Amino acid sequence: MSSFDRYRARREADRLEAPVREARNLAERLGLDPYPVNYWIVDYDEMNELIAYEGFQDRYPHWRWGMKYDRQRKQDQYLGGKAFEIVNNDNPAHAFLQESNTLADQKAVITHVEAHSDFFANNEWFGLFPKGEDGAAAMLERHARRIREIMSDPEIDRSAVERWMDNVLSIADTINQHSVFTRVIDTDEESHDDLPDDEQALLDRLEELDVDETIREAVFEETEDSEETAAEEAGPHEDVLAYLHDHGKQFDPETERAAEYEDWQREILEILRTEAYYFAGQRMTKVMNEGWASYHESIMMTGENFADDEEFLTYADHMSKVLGSGGLNPYSLGLALWEYVENRANRREVIERLLRVEGITWRNLTDAVDFDRVLDLLAPPAALADVTLDGVADLPDRYVDRDAIEQARAGAIDVEAYPWKVLSYEGLARRHYSLVKPQHRGVLERIGREELERIGRYLFDDDRYGTIEEAIADVEYTAGWDRMREVRASHNDVTFLDAFLTQEFVEQKGYFTYEYSRANEDYRVASNDPGDVKRKLLLEFTNFGKPTIVVEDGNYNNRNELLLAHQYNGIELDHEQAKRVLERVFELWGRPVNLKTIRKEVTERDLEVARRRDSEPEPDEQGLLLRYDGAEVSEESLEWAAVEHLAADAVDYDTTPQDWL
């Protein structure tokens, strides 16, 4: 699809060798530990292709890639959305740079990518999916090859394969992303080679008689020993795909009965399930990851002048585009939250020191301390802020890298261009200390009384410092960065937001929730309460922003029907779409499928009454069963007892206030 100019690529690659090398050096010095990254220069078309394929070069054939590519191209053309970078989660990671970007843009991308690679390497949620010997790209390629083989098999109807894939992809999100990924082992032992002798004899006899399949099945079911049938396995099952793999059947339209999966069907199901698990890590940590990358990009580009003065404006423009786009984009949200993590950790460290000063307690701290003075003390010494070879030699040991200084003296390191090369991790932490940055100067003072109290209560070793100066001299400037690295290892977006989206944060940014008003038929602001805002945001991130669907029963109605359940959390399902999904699930189960959920009902009368009162009607929650039997979709009301266990109890994501309008 692209006619790629190798010479231009080569030139661009040469130009970028130094920035790539130095970015890695800097990243490591800042405390990061990324996977090795291979950078590739690609042109505009290839970039769009890679984005369509989610960062890889070879994926299984499917029209959705075409759709993504089409959309991507249009977005680019009409909205000026520029794709800057793409990097995939693999070891070594592969990153793709668009050759037409300016040097400033490329540097921004490179620094951004290094941080992403560090995230992939250290976040435990990525660890849930074992990368395997040859890495992710190879795995995806193998999948692609296998599916292409299946499609070109003359005995298999290609459109049936495509239809099958569509069906599985419809429910690709019904996995258990919080567990370690395990391949589904074929528990199905009905392959006729393995049958015990007497059963085999029975089977032969039946085949001689040329008996109808249903009868054959019935006979066999009776002779089966206690292999766990679908009905016996305890539910509910979160990994619906695995469940289907184990117990699902295909629907044979000719006999109008359920039949065993073909091998290729089972294989494709497992392939797509594997890929869903692979990508789950990325999808669960989008905000964190992008924030992390943006944060480090910023430190490297502006903090450490990776961008030259001339390039700086281009970079500033780039950043504003990225951070400014859309209402709540993961880059700006993530960045803001990371800065908050850093500030809080740094603040805590400082406060802890201050609380140990003789005469200062959590009760009087805000009065007793002159925060401006503290900030002055915290500010990095001049020699650290503006690094010169002579000045830096005089700094305390912990801030500098003595070996590097020697090298610099010998002329091997250019201190003016790369001041960070002669500094240590601690030195860099002090140099970029967050609390003294102009935009964060208010953080220290803003400490809330509750937090002060909390910190004060758990402090041992009271009264260690005589003066504030003494206390500040002991501050660990790496507190912020250290904490950030801890968080990046253990959290995903949901826990990240849950932990760090505090009241202070919400108020600062002016977040609010909005809901749909049936009375007015439009959207209205619902709440400013930080708790509500957080919950609403969490809704967007929990389970990929999708409702949680589980398998409750494989023998519903005692007729081997599938029963799915929606774990209701205050927000309804899109019922129409759900029905269409059920039609597809039917093809994967072979027998009728059902879905239990809860519906919010508002009668016309309620609406009338509410409108007259100029208020919002309160919906009535009702149990609902959606069902597809192969021919038609039906709806059935359920009594509350049947759905009670699904209802929202702990968390309700509906933030509609009581007396709203």
Place this chain on the structure above:
Amino acid sequence: MGLKDDLERFRDVGEQRRQDLAEFITYGDLSANDQTVQIPIKIVDLPEFEYDQRDRGGVGAAPGDGDPEEGTPVAPDDQDGEEAGDPGEEGAEHEYYEMDPEEFAEELDEELGLDLEPKGKAIVEETEGPYTDLTRSGPDSTLDFETMFTEGLKRKLATEFDETFLEAVLKIDGWGPQEAFEWAREERIPVSLAWLEDAHAGLSDAERTRYDSIADVEASVERTPTSERIRREGIDQIPFRREDERYRHPETTTTPEKNVVVVNIRDVSGSMRQTKRELVERTFTPLDWYLQGKYDNAEFVYIAHDAEAWEVDRESFFGIRSGGGTRISAAYELAKEALEEYPFSEWNRYVFAAGDSENSGNDTEQRVIPLMEEIDANLHAYVETQPDGPTANATHAEELEAHFAGEDDVAVAYVNAAEDVTDAIEYILSTDAETDPSENTTASTRRLSDRLGR
């Protein structure tokens, strides 16, 4: 690459799922831009278990504005705000299958069973073709060196002869230049007598009697053919001659240019209310697209009229509504004026008018009809929309039909409901298709230049 296939697959899926063109014209949203026709695809993406869009609500940010009041209306924008570099989140609800006007025209042809051949008009375009013509003179830069060289080479080869052998022939006892020359002539060796004489003069007596006969020479001396000689010794000089020079000259190919100008006339008087306006839009828009798709070069003139006429642009064309009375001839007068820029000899012309058949007094008979006859066009059409049923004085369409019955460059169509639109379009376009330019019955179109152009 795999993605190319996937893109095709996507287009196939889109094509399968998109609305029928007929359905689209009847019911769809035709307010597309000029460049592409956007036809909604019925089903978009794969269905998934998702929250109800409305019920889920969302989070907004209003930094610096203070806290927004509860109950304030909000316009929910893209809450995901995904960056372009983000892999795969399903977004928009509607996908569109886009086609450019050419494709639209093709598809419509297929669906309606038409086959309108765009007519090329008399020579308008002279394109310079490839530089393949050769002439004897021209600017230096267009010298066809190959030809000259080839000629020179031929010349050279033609005058080449094996000198060694000829010298040997001269050495035949009893043979002088004359004999050698005669022998050479028979052998068709291009050696001149003068050369032979010179060579002979240069030989000593002993050499002159070296061989007994020609047979002896042939036996003793190797005779090398020209090609081998050249291969061995190479060619020193190729003789270039003035008469060999050839200069390249571009071929001029004349293609009749496929131009079309479409005049859209619309009645915007008080009586043309919303429904009628929509029907007109529904009819005209596909016609415009169709013609745009069929012709290389399409231009559009939009004329709105009530009792007077004025030219407008496309955007305002369908929306305008005035309050006045109706005089259709005003529009045709303006059309005639506008079309002066587009002479019929060079442009295909279509004049489409639409209204509710209301017209003042005898305007139709006295002025409109003569004007229509005067204005040369591939096709005149009038589309009557009377969704509320026939009105007493609205007879314009009927009168036209009565007058022009049998003439195949005037089409009158009736569109009273959305369902009639496709039929009307079909009727109009097929009227045109039947018309062969050489069969135009209107006398004034039989221009000499037309016939010369064939």
